[in-house]
Amino acid sequence: MKALVVYDSVFGNTEKVAQAIGAALGAPEEVAVVRIGDASLGRLAGVDVLVVGSPTRAFRPMPTVSDLIKGLPAGALQGVRTAAFDTRLSPQDVNSAILGFFVRLFGWAAEKLDKALVGKGGSQAAAPEGFYVVASEGPLRDGELERAGAWARQIAAG
Numbered sequence: 001m002k003a004l005v006v007y008d009s010v011f012g013n014t015e016k017v018a019q020a021i022g023a024a025l026g027a028p029e030e031v032a033v034v035r036i037g038d039a040s041l042g043r044l045a046g047v048d049v050l051v052v053g054s055p056t057r058a059f060r061p062m063p064t065v066s067d068l069i070k071g072l073p074a075g076a077l078q079g080v081r082t083a084a085f086d087t088r089l090s091p092q093d094v095n096s097a098i099l100g101f102f103v104r105l106f107g108w109a110a111e112k113l114d115k116a117l118v119g120k121g122g123s124q125a126a127a128p129e130g131f132y133v134v135a136s137e138g139p140l141r142d143g144e145l146e147r148a149g150a151w152a153r154q155i156a157a158g
Protein backbone atom coordinates (compact mmCIF):
# COMPACT_ATOMS: atom_id res chain seq x y z
CA MET A 1 0.00 0.00 0.00
CA LYS A 2 1.42 3.36 -1.05
CA ALA A 3 0.31 6.23 1.18
CA LEU A 4 0.75 9.99 1.13
CA VAL A 5 0.14 12.23 4.14
CA VAL A 6 -0.09 15.91 3.21
CA TYR A 7 -0.42 18.60 5.85
CA ASP A 8 0.17 22.22 6.70
CA SER A 9 1.11 23.49 10.14
CA VAL A 10 1.86 26.89 11.65
CA PHE A 11 3.10 26.02 15.14
CA GLY A 12 4.17 22.41 14.50
CA ASN A 13 1.35 20.51 16.19
CA THR A 14 -0.34 19.30 12.99
CA GLU A 15 3.09 18.29 11.75
CA LYS A 16 3.60 16.06 14.80
CA VAL A 17 0.21 14.45 14.24
CA ALA A 18 0.98 13.96 10.53
CA GLN A 19 4.28 12.24 11.39
CA ALA A 20 2.55 9.96 13.92
CA ILE A 21 -0.06 9.06 11.31
CA GLY A 22 2.63 8.38 8.72
CA ALA A 23 4.57 6.15 11.11
CA ALA A 24 1.46 4.10 11.90
CA LEU A 25 0.24 3.81 8.30
CA GLY A 26 2.97 1.50 7.11
CA ALA A 27 6.65 0.96 6.35
CA PRO A 28 8.69 4.13 5.68
CA GLU A 29 9.36 3.14 2.08
CA GLU A 30 5.61 3.01 1.42
CA VAL A 31 4.57 6.18 3.23
CA ALA A 32 5.49 9.78 2.40
CA VAL A 33 4.69 12.57 4.85
CA VAL A 34 5.00 15.96 3.19
CA ARG A 35 4.25 19.53 4.12
CA ILE A 36 1.96 21.13 1.62
CA GLY A 37 4.55 23.29 -0.18
CA ASP A 38 6.54 20.21 -1.10
CA ALA A 39 3.50 18.24 -2.18
CA SER A 40 3.59 18.45 -5.91
CA LEU A 41 0.54 16.89 -7.47
CA GLY A 42 2.87 14.40 -9.16
CA ARG A 43 3.27 12.69 -5.78
CA LEU A 44 -0.33 11.56 -6.04
CA ALA A 45 0.43 9.20 -8.89
CA GLY A 46 -0.04 5.59 -7.81
CA VAL A 47 -1.09 6.49 -4.28
CA ASP A 48 -3.59 4.09 -2.66
CA VAL A 49 -4.22 6.15 0.47
CA LEU A 50 -4.22 9.94 0.78
CA VAL A 51 -4.47 11.53 4.23
CA VAL A 52 -4.80 15.31 4.44
CA GLY A 53 -4.43 17.40 7.60
CA SER A 54 -4.69 21.04 8.60
CA PRO A 55 -4.89 23.18 11.70
CA THR A 56 -8.43 24.49 12.17
CA ARG A 57 -8.34 28.25 11.60
CA ALA A 58 -11.54 30.27 11.73
CA PHE A 59 -13.52 26.99 11.67
CA ARG A 60 -11.93 25.94 8.39
CA PRO A 61 -8.82 24.31 6.97
CA MET A 62 -5.95 26.60 6.00
CA PRO A 63 -6.41 27.90 2.43
CA THR A 64 -3.15 26.20 1.40
CA VAL A 65 -4.75 22.84 2.18
CA SER A 66 -8.20 23.46 0.73
CA ASP A 67 -6.69 25.00 -2.40
CA LEU A 68 -4.59 21.90 -3.04
CA ILE A 69 -7.73 19.76 -3.11
CA LYS A 70 -9.71 22.36 -5.06
CA GLY A 71 -6.94 22.41 -7.68
CA LEU A 72 -7.25 18.68 -8.40
CA PRO A 73 -9.07 17.82 -11.62
CA ALA A 74 -12.56 16.33 -11.25
CA GLY A 75 -12.39 12.63 -10.41
CA ALA A 76 -8.64 12.83 -9.66
CA LEU A 77 -9.08 10.77 -6.49
CA GLN A 78 -11.11 7.97 -8.02
CA GLY A 79 -9.74 4.69 -6.69
CA VAL A 80 -7.91 6.45 -3.83
CA ARG A 81 -8.88 5.86 -0.19
CA THR A 82 -8.92 9.24 1.52
CA ALA A 83 -9.11 10.56 5.06
CA ALA A 84 -8.87 13.98 6.69
CA PHE A 85 -7.78 15.21 10.09
CA ASP A 86 -7.31 18.52 11.82
CA THR A 87 -5.91 19.94 14.99
CA ARG A 88 -8.29 22.06 17.03
CA LEU A 89 -9.09 23.66 20.33
CA SER A 90 -11.70 22.27 22.64
CA PRO A 91 -14.11 24.99 23.86
CA GLN A 92 -13.91 23.33 27.32
CA ASP A 93 -10.11 23.50 27.44
CA VAL A 94 -10.05 27.19 26.62
CA ASN A 95 -13.15 27.76 28.75
CA SER A 96 -14.85 29.70 25.98
CA ALA A 97 -18.61 29.64 25.60
CA ILE A 98 -18.29 31.86 22.53
CA LEU A 99 -15.95 29.37 20.80
CA GLY A 100 -18.40 26.61 21.77
CA PHE A 101 -21.27 28.51 20.18
CA PHE A 102 -19.42 29.11 16.92
CA VAL A 103 -18.04 25.57 16.79
CA ARG A 104 -21.60 24.23 16.98
CA LEU A 105 -22.47 26.50 14.04
CA PHE A 106 -19.37 26.17 11.88
CA GLY A 107 -17.51 23.06 13.06
CA TRP A 108 -13.85 22.31 12.41
CA ALA A 109 -11.58 21.70 9.44
CA ALA A 110 -11.52 17.91 9.07
CA GLU A 111 -15.15 17.48 8.02
CA LYS A 112 -14.75 20.11 5.30
CA LEU A 113 -11.57 18.50 4.00
CA ASP A 114 -13.22 15.10 4.00
CA LYS A 115 -16.10 16.40 1.90
CA ALA A 116 -13.70 18.02 -0.55
CA LEU A 117 -11.71 14.79 -0.92
CA VAL A 118 -14.85 12.74 -1.54
CA GLY A 119 -15.98 15.47 -3.96
CA LYS A 120 -12.89 14.72 -6.07
CA GLY A 121 -13.71 11.02 -6.17
CA GLY A 122 -11.97 9.76 -3.02
CA SER A 123 -13.57 6.96 -1.02
CA GLN A 124 -13.65 7.65 2.70
CA ALA A 125 -11.13 5.41 4.50
CA ALA A 126 -12.00 6.64 8.01
CA ALA A 127 -14.32 9.22 9.52
CA PRO A 128 -12.72 12.67 9.73
CA GLU A 129 -10.92 13.14 13.04
CA GLY A 130 -9.68 16.03 15.16
CA PHE A 131 -6.73 16.08 17.54
CA TYR A 132 -6.72 18.58 20.38
CA VAL A 133 -4.20 21.24 21.28
CA VAL A 134 -4.58 22.76 24.74
CA ALA A 135 -3.83 26.29 23.46
CA SER A 136 -3.46 27.88 20.01
CA GLU A 137 0.28 27.25 19.81
CA GLY A 138 0.03 23.85 21.48
CA PRO A 139 1.05 21.60 22.96
CA LEU A 140 -1.14 18.71 21.95
CA ARG A 141 -3.21 17.16 24.71
CA ASP A 142 -1.56 14.11 26.29
CA GLY A 143 -2.29 10.96 24.34
CA GLU A 144 -3.20 12.64 21.05
CA LEU A 145 -0.24 11.21 19.12
CA GLU A 146 -1.22 7.72 20.28
CA ARG A 147 -4.81 8.41 19.23
CA ALA A 148 -3.53 9.59 15.84
CA GLY A 149 -1.59 6.33 15.46
CA ALA A 150 -4.69 4.30 16.27
CA TRP A 151 -6.73 6.29 13.72
CA ALA A 152 -4.07 5.62 11.07
CA ARG A 153 -3.92 1.89 11.85
CA GLN A 154 -7.65 1.76 11.25
CA ILE A 155 -7.03 3.25 7.78
CA ALA A 156 -4.18 0.84 7.09
CA ALA A 157 -6.34 -2.12 8.08
CA GLY A 158 -8.85 -1.08 5.40
Ligand SMILES: Cc1cc2nc3c(=O)[nH]c(=O)nc-3n(C[C@H](O)[C@H](O)[C@H](O)COP(=O)(O)O)c2cc1C
Pocket residue numbers: 008009010011012013014015055056057058059060087088089090108133135136137138
Ligand atom coordinates in the same frame (compact mmCIF):
# COMPACT_ATOMS: atom_id res chain seq x y z
C1 LIG B 1 -5.89 32.70 13.74
C2 LIG B 1 -6.29 31.42 14.43
C3 LIG B 1 -7.58 30.94 14.26
C4 LIG B 1 -7.97 29.74 14.90
N1 LIG B 1 -9.23 29.28 14.73
C5 LIG B 1 -9.62 28.13 15.36
C6 LIG B 1 -10.94 27.60 15.21
O1 LIG B 1 -11.78 28.17 14.52
N2 LIG B 1 -11.26 26.46 15.85
C7 LIG B 1 -10.37 25.79 16.62
O2 LIG B 1 -10.72 24.75 17.17
N3 LIG B 1 -9.09 26.23 16.77
C8 LIG B 1 -8.71 27.38 16.17
N4 LIG B 1 -7.42 27.85 16.31
C9 LIG B 1 -6.44 27.04 17.04
C10 LIG B 1 -5.68 26.21 16.01
O3 LIG B 1 -6.46 25.12 15.66
C11 LIG B 1 -4.32 25.77 16.56
O4 LIG B 1 -3.49 26.91 16.53
C12 LIG B 1 -3.74 24.66 15.69
O5 LIG B 1 -4.40 23.46 15.94
C13 LIG B 1 -2.27 24.46 15.94
O6 LIG B 1 -1.79 23.67 14.90
P1 LIG B 1 -0.35 23.93 14.29
O7 LIG B 1 0.60 23.90 15.43
O8 LIG B 1 -0.13 22.82 13.34
O9 LIG B 1 -0.36 25.27 13.61
C14 LIG B 1 -7.04 29.04 15.71
C15 LIG B 1 -5.74 29.55 15.87
C16 LIG B 1 -5.36 30.72 15.25
C17 LIG B 1 -3.96 31.24 15.45
